[in-house]
Amino acid sequence: MLRFEHVSKRYPNGTVAVDDLDFEVAEGELVTLVGPSGCGKTTTMKLVNRLEEPTSGRILLAGEDIAGVDPVKLRRRIGYVIQQVGLFPHRTVLDNTATVPVLLGRGRKAARQRAAELLELVGLDPAVYGGRYPDQLSGGQRQRVGVARALAADPPVLLMDEPFGAVDPVVRERLQNEFLRLQREVRKTVLFVTHDIEEAVRLGDRIAVFGQGRVEQYDSPAAVLGAPATDYVASFVGSDRGLKRLSVTPVERGDLEQPPVVHLSDAMATAQERMRAEGVRWAVVLDENDVLHGWVSVAERSGPVSGTVAEHARRMDAWLPLGSSLKSAFATMLQYDAGWIAVLDEEDRLLGVLTPTTLHEALRRSIDADTRSVERAEVELESVSGA
Numbered sequence: 369m370l371r372f373e374h375v376s377k378r379y380p381n382g383t384v385a386v387d388d389l390d391f392e393v394a395e396g397e398l399v400t401l402v403g404p405s406g407c408g409k410t411t412t413m414k415l416v417n418r419l420e421e422p423t424s425g426r427i428l429l430a431g432e433d434i435a436g437v438d439p440v441k442l443r444r445r446i447g448y449v450i451q452q453v454g455l456f457p458h459r460t461v462l463d464n465t466a467t468v469p470v471l472l473g474r475g476r477k478a479a480r481q482r483a484a485e486l487l488e489l490v491g492l493d494p495a496v497y498g499g500r501y502p503d504q505l506s507g508g509q510r511q512r513v514g515v516a517r518a519l520a521a522d523p524p525v526l527l528m529d530e531p532f533g534a535v536d537p538v539v540r541e542r543l544q545n546e547f548l549r550l551q552r553e554v555r556k557t558v559l560f561v562t563h564d565i566e567e568a569v570r571l572g573d574r575i576a577v578f579g580q581g582r583v584e585q586y587d588s589p590a591a592v593l594g595a596p597a598t599d600y601v602a603s604f605v606g607s608d609r610g611l612k613r614l615s616v617t618p619v620e621r622g623d624l625e626q627p628p629v630v631h632l633s634d635a636m637a638t639a640q641e642r643m644r645a646e647g648v649r650w651a652v653v654l655d656e657n658d659v660l661h662g663w664v665s666v667a668e669r670s671g672p673v674s675g676t677v678a679e680h681a682r683r684m685d686a687w688l689p690l691g692s693s694l695k696s697a698f699a700t701m702l703q704y705d706a707g708w709i710a711v712l713d714e715e716d717r718l719l720g721v722l723t724p725t726t727l728h729e730a731l732r733r734s735i736d737a738d739t740r741s742v743e744r745a746e747v748e749l750e751s752v753s754g755a
């Protein structure tokens with residue numbers, strides 16, 4: 369969709385802001401450009417909407433060299449969201465959002481209707497906020513209006529330059545999550561500039577890690593964190609990259625452990641036999657509807673125990689849907705102070721459990737898989753937790 373071919377930009381004062389950029393952003397993909405201050409991120413964006421011209425190389429949008437496209441027409445196909453949102457202070461939120469469609473010749477009524485839908489989409493009730501002026505909004509709300517406005521012309525490409533840079537970390541995380549939800553709906557091709565590796569990892573389908581004007585690595589977040597291409601990338605993503613990686617590695621079926629499963633109504637003696645036969649000290653307990661109830665441990669004293677599982681079971685209903693991040697799995701374990709958590713499918717059926725050991729193995733396998741470019745399920749670990 370958007371292709372950089374050996375693009376360089378040298379400013380008249382001799383600064384080489386961008387040096388031989390060569391990568392492609394697929395349609396509907398969100399690519400984060402991350403790097404320290406002055407590494408050429410903003411310049412890259414400006415080259416895309418022709419606020420700057422490359423010194424060499426070319427940029428193709430849907431196969432067409434943008435150097436031959438009238439800049440005004442080009443910018444209609446490219447939404448631009450910047451940190452200082454640049455809303456018109458004397459226009460209402462609704463009119464700010466409708467600005468571009470009106471300029472594009474849509475009727476005022478249709479444009480306002482679309483603007484209201486977009487405000488709704490970015491989480492601002494148009495009935496509440498539509499009539500307000502920008503200075504009657506919080507910073508986070510202004511950012512959302514900026515995003516709604518950029519989407520109003522329905523451009524296939526969005527450029528977002530540190531759009532959430534000016535808000536506090538809590539609001540920032542909320543905006544990021546909302547934007548991810550929105551992006552799943554609208555599927556724009558997005559270039560998103562940030563200097564924050566956490567943000568880059570959370571949002572990006574792929575990340576371009578910038579050194580001085582050059583892309584040092586262009587890869588999935590998991591690969592950038594798990595297998596940094598250069599020392600520079602390794603130091604930029606930080607020594608806690610293993611921890612960060614937890615948040616971008618999903619729980620897969622192959623990661624799960626399968627302890628014995630018993631029901632509340634089973635005889636405890638039978639449950640005990642099952643655990644002994646499988647050589648484990650506990651079993652997952654489900655109720656009569658196969659809903660997670662908790663766990664039961666093999667009794668310490670020898671000999672059969674009387675009664676049903678219900679009389680011995682303990683409640684523990686920490687669970688996660690399959691596909692959750694390893695980080696949320698770990699966080700849930702800590703929150704419940706639990707040695708395991710259940711992983712459920714879409715119909716809330718038990719698929720297996722995750723323990724600290726299997727969680728660690730999942731992380732190691734995913735790193736191995738990225739390093740060797742294979743699926744995680746194909747990776748056999750040589751040793752299990754050092755054993």
Ligand SMILES: Nc1ncnc2c1ncn2[C@@H]1O[C@H](COP(=O)(O)OP(=O)(O)OP(=O)(O)O)[C@@H](O)[C@H]1O
Binds near residue numbers: 381383408
């Ligand atoms: N118009 C200009 N003329 C000369 N040099 C410029 C111009 N614009 C940017 N530069 C220089 O080009 C380099 C890259 O700047 P750019 O704004 O692209 O970086 P950035 O990665 O977006 O930085 P930041 O995160 O601080 O915004 C910097 O050294 C900057 O000083």
